[in-house]
Amino acid sequence: MAWFRKRKNKHGAGEGLDENLWVVCPDCKTHVHRDEWFAAPKVCPKCVFHDRLTARERLDITLDPGTFREFNPEISTSDPLLFTDGKESYFTKAEAAKGRTGLNEAVVTGSGKLDDQTVTVAVMDFRFLGGSLGSGTGEKILLAADYALRHRRPFIVFSASGGARMHEGIVSLMQMAKTCAGIARLHKEGIPYISVLTDPTTGGVSASFAMAGDIHIAEPRALIGFAGRRVIEQTIRQKLPPGFQTAEYLLEHGFIDLIAHRRDMRNCLSRILRYWKR
Amino acid sequence: MDPQKDFDQELKDIEAKIAELKLLAKDDSVRFGTEIAQLEKEKADLETSLYANLSPWQIVQIARHPQRPLLRDYIEGIFSEFIELHGDRRFGDDAGLIGGLATIEDRRAVLIGHQKGRTVEDNVKMNFGMANPEGYRKALRLMKLAEKFRLPVISFIDTPGAYPGLDAEARGQAEAIAANLAAMASLEVPIIVIVTGEGGSGGALGIGMGDSVLMLAYAVYSVISPEGCASILWRDGAKAPEAAAALKITAASLLEMGVVDDIVPEPLGGAHRDPQQTLANVKDALIKRLKKHARFSPKKLVETRYEKYADIGRWKNWW
Numbered sequence: 001m002a003w004f005r006k007r008k009n010k011h012g013a014g015e016g017l018d019e020n021l022w023v024v025c026p027d028c029k030t031h032v033h034r035d036e037w038f039a040a041p042k043v044c045p046k047c048v049f050h051d052r053l054t055a056r057e058r059l060d061i062t063l064d065p066g067t068f069r070e071f072n073p074e075i076s077t078s079d080p081l082l083f084t085d086g087k088e089s090y091f092t093k094a095e096a097a098k099g100r101t102g103l104n105e106a107v108v109t110g111s112g113k114l115d116d117q118t119v120t121v122a123v124m125d126f127r128f129l130g131g132s133l134g135s136g137t138g139e140k141i142l143l144a145a146d147y148a149l150r151h152r153r154p155f156i157v158f159s160a161s162g163g164a165r166m167h168e169g170i171v172s173l174m175q176m177a178k179t180c181a182g183i184a185r186l187h188k189e190g191i192p193y194i195s196v197l198t199d200p201t202t203g204g205v206s207a208s209f210a211m212a213g214d215i216h217i218a219e220p221r222a223l224i225g226f227a228g229r230r231v232i233e234q235t236i237r238q239k240l241p242p243g244f245q246t247a248e249y250l251l252e253h254g255f256i257d258l259i260a261h262r263r264d265m266r267n268c269l270s271r272i273l274r275y276w277k278r
Numbered sequence: 279m280d281p282q283k284d285f286d287q288e289l290k291d292i293e294a295k296i297a298e299l300k301l302l303a304k305d306d307s308v309r310f311g312t313e314i315a316q317l318e319k320e321k322a323d324l325e326t327s328l329y330a331n332l333s334p335w336q337i338v339q340i341a342r343h344p345q346r347p348l349l350r351d352y353i354e355g356i357f358s359e360f361i362e363l364h365g366d367r368r369f370g371d372d373a374g375l376i377g378g379l380a381t382i383e384d385r386r387a388v389l390i391g392h393q394k395g396r397t398v399e400d401n402v403k404m405n406f407g408m409a410n411p412e413g414y415r416k417a418l419r420l421m422k423l424a425e426k427f428r429l430p431v432i433s434f435i436d437t438p439g440a441y442p443g444l445d446a447e448a449r450g451q452a453e454a455i456a457a458n459l460a461a462m463a464s465l466e467v468p469i470i471v472i473v474t475g476e477g478g479s480g481g482a483l484g485i486g487m488g489d490s491v492l493m494l495a496y497a498v499y500s501v502i503s504p505e506g507c508a509s510i511l512w513r514d515g516a517k518a519p520e521a522a523a524a525l526k527i528t529a530a531s532l533l534e535m536g537v538v539d540d541i542v543p544e545p546l547g548g549a550h551r552d553p554q555q556t557l558a559n560v561k562d563a564l565i566k567r568l569k570k571h572a573r574f575s576p577k578k579l580v581e582t583r584y585e586k587y588a589d590i591g592r593w594k595n596w597w
């Protein structure tokens with residue numbers, strides 16, 4: 001099921017700024033000095049809350065400086081249904097998202113070096129329509145997987161998504177199949193595929209490429225799951241336990257290989273890549 | 279009036295009356311003959327007006343009709359043999375997603391599919407056809423079995439969606455579906471999929487990748503239920519008819535978008551109005567597709583399947 005939810009905007013860069021000098025942790029409300037907050041980056045030193053990163057921020061802390069070469073930045077949203085909900089058309093919504101984020105789609109893909117090892121990467125950006133899986137998103141991920149296959153480079157995907165993009169209807173649902181078709185070829189050809197699940201990875205993205213990796217790494221406390229909390233509560237008519245659908249919960253239940261703090265993520269990825277190369 | 283129940287009530291009333299008169303006509307055909315003819319004409323007119331221009335929401339009602347054939351009906355009516363195989367060999371057996379070894383005419387195939395119930399009791403057991411992770415994992419092991427013995431897979435889809443429960447999450451609903459998608463993308467035997475009722479989102483797709491994806495004429499297939507979409511975007515679940523139209527979930531729309539390969543015709547007004555005819559149509563369509571894909575080598579099959587899915591939502595504005 002693919003939920004695209006309007007959440008209370010408690011996360012995100014620039015939120016919770018206090019007189020430009022202090023950032024208030026969205027979770028524990030501790031005041032953190034701005035320099036410390038963005039150096040972390042965006043991790044609360046007190047409660048280890050990992051705030052969401054933009055795709056660019058993620059690339060900056062993951063790849064060696066100046067090595068990233070982007071693929072297909074021109075690939076953008078399509079509107080196969082000419083969808084409108086009566087008040088707002090998907091076209092308008094998508095244009096607004098493009099203006100706001102400077103992105104054409106919910107994922108940035110490309111090639112770069114991670115600790116001097118060439119990798120193919122796809123990084124989702126939750127700010128773009130909730131990181132939802134549209135046809136442009138699926139196309140970019142497939143093309144990146146295809147590049148990784150042809151050049152025999154490891155493929156790393158950072159997911160951050162509420163799931164399918166219902167404005168693109170069945171075409172969006174089929175991107176789950178499409179991306180998995182790309183991943184399946186990597187599996188068959190022995191190309192390493194690492195899935196990094198960041199907050200949030202749910203719905204159609206968790207039920208496709210994000211959960212089909214050789215290795216699943218999550219950031220601490222990231223929300224990861226299939227169905228939305230509210231839908232589950234309405235279905236089973238009971239309250240959900242604390243910590244439900246967190247990275248730690250998934251680790252305990254056997255669906256995540258390891259949890260890496262943001263400051264250790266690059267090193268963690270590098271070690272795995274080197275292990276494979278030996 | 280409850281549209282879900284009474285959508286074609288008027289027609290049912292006329293049909294009942296015709297049947298009644300026909301019984302009486304055995305004794306006195308002169309007296310009832312004209313009356314029957316009159317009613318038959320009324321019925322035909324009503325059918326035309328009722329079914330000629332169905333809205334997507336009305337089609338949803340037909341797809342969910344309580345008398346619509348369910349997987350067990352297809353198994354009994356189409357397959358000469360079915361040996362049901364239970365369990366995922368990991369956790370348990372899901373009554374909402376069943377499978378086994380089947381024979382259709384002289385052809386063998388591994389069958390998997392969602393099973394809804396017709397009674398409240400059955401639906402408690404079968405979760406209204408909403409599968410749990412063990413259902414998807416049972417389907418996966420049966421598909422692997424098919425691959426080992428070089429048998430094609432036939433998958434019947436009829437589900438509101440994968441079960442959104444606490445236990446389903448704990449046992450990895452997302453991972454179960456993801457694993458199936460990756461496996462179906464590279465399975466080296468033909469996969470024939472048919473959406474017979476509701477194609478509910480990831481729960482449908484979890485057994486829904488195939489070389490041929492067929493859809494019954496009044497089946498629906500959607501990324502989200504019209505009710506769910508309406509409550510999120512319209513902020514009002516009652517706007518489901520509008521959402522059903524906007525989401526383009528009918529067989530005709532999906533064929534146009536290249537998501538399904540063919541539409542299997544249904545009797546006017548829906549499968550429940552003539553189940554035998556529906557079963558015959560489904561049987562013909564399946565056999566045709568089994569023959570078609572049997573010709574290809576495993577390598578060619580997987581390549582063609584990859585291209586088919588890579589093509590859905592292709593970015594075309596390269597220049």
Ligand SMILES: [Zn+2]
Nearest residue numbers: 025028044047
């Ligand atoms: Zn904090």
